[in-house]
Amino acid sequence: MTEDTLSDESRAERVMPIGEPPRNVREALRKVLWIVIWLVFLSSPIHDLAAGHHTAGATTGGALGLAAFVAIYLTLVFRNMGKGFTGPVVAVLVIVLCVLAVLLCLTLGSAWLGLFVYLSVACGTAFPLRVAYWTIPLTTAVMLLVGLHGGEREALNLVLLVLLIGFAMTGVRQLVRTTVELRKARATVAQLAANEERLRLARDLHDLLGHSLSLITLKSELAGRMLPDHPDKAAQQVTDIENVSRQALVDVREAVTGYRRPRLSGELAGAQVALTAADVIADLPTEPDLDGVAEESESALAWALREAITNVVRHSGARRCSVELIRRQTLDGPHLELSVEDDGSGGSGNGPGNGLSGLTERLEKVGGALDAGRTRRGFRLVARVPLGGAKGATGRPGGATGDTVGSGA
Known part of the structure; x- marks a missing residue:
């Protein structure tokens, strides 16, 4: 997975956040559309007003009452996207909704019983859970009592809906709360990991350069004192x-190379994020067993995984992707095998891409091998490295670019 592949930030820019207020006009319109869809239960009251069954005064009063009901309901729902109202304000607004629903049903008929559906939703979304658990059944009981006035059959038909939709909203609230807490926890973990990495870098720099710079300073002062009388x-x-400065430079370069070397565990975590963001069903190992695997070999496998996942996300059009790490005994000795298989096309061309050639070179430098090609179900890439040290390694792996892997990548 390369840096420009789907990351958490790019994913967050496209996915409407759960439990957060809209960040722009587009998100606000999407949330408004989602809420407006559920106003379908207002079709009966609107049809009742349009049918002309009531006097002009009753029709006008019903229209005004319905407008007030919808306005209060939407105010409660929209406000809960961000910083909600305080408890007393919520209680007053819900009571007003209840009074409007009862008055409109008693004066205009059973066609208005659907308003109690929205009252139940308001109780489930705006009240604390301990309050919502008894106000939702209370709303259902009030609807049944109102229904006895002339719409008992309609009220009985709505009992289950009013109960279920109210309690469903409490479940949605808990899901949203859990999602928000997980998002905050992930941000905290990321911050702690960044802090730990900064501390590690500080320790490594101190260990690498502290002694060398102190020695250079000491010898510089000594050379300055010796220069007039003992130039030799x-x-x-x-x-x-x-000599000390050259060795320090070598140490710094080796340390930087180690920092840049990809790790298989990190690439597996990145692959999970990328595949999930691309709506690809992922089957990945969680804890790779890397006992006996040299750092260069692990790095080569990590590069292979990164490039393979990049191809899956960008070009394959796959819906599923599985990654396996298997230890195999071959004629050349024990090997660790990384297999990445998807059900996509594997690319758009017919020849091997630059990424595939680069990975082959990386693996050959650590004594490994690469096999890749189409299968009956999609595309499969297999990378193998020897266990117990690299065979025939000539140096650090290199040569692969960030190009994608696959046929014609």
């Missing part, structure tokens, strides 16, 4: 300074 000894000190 001063020259020797300058030579020592040069």
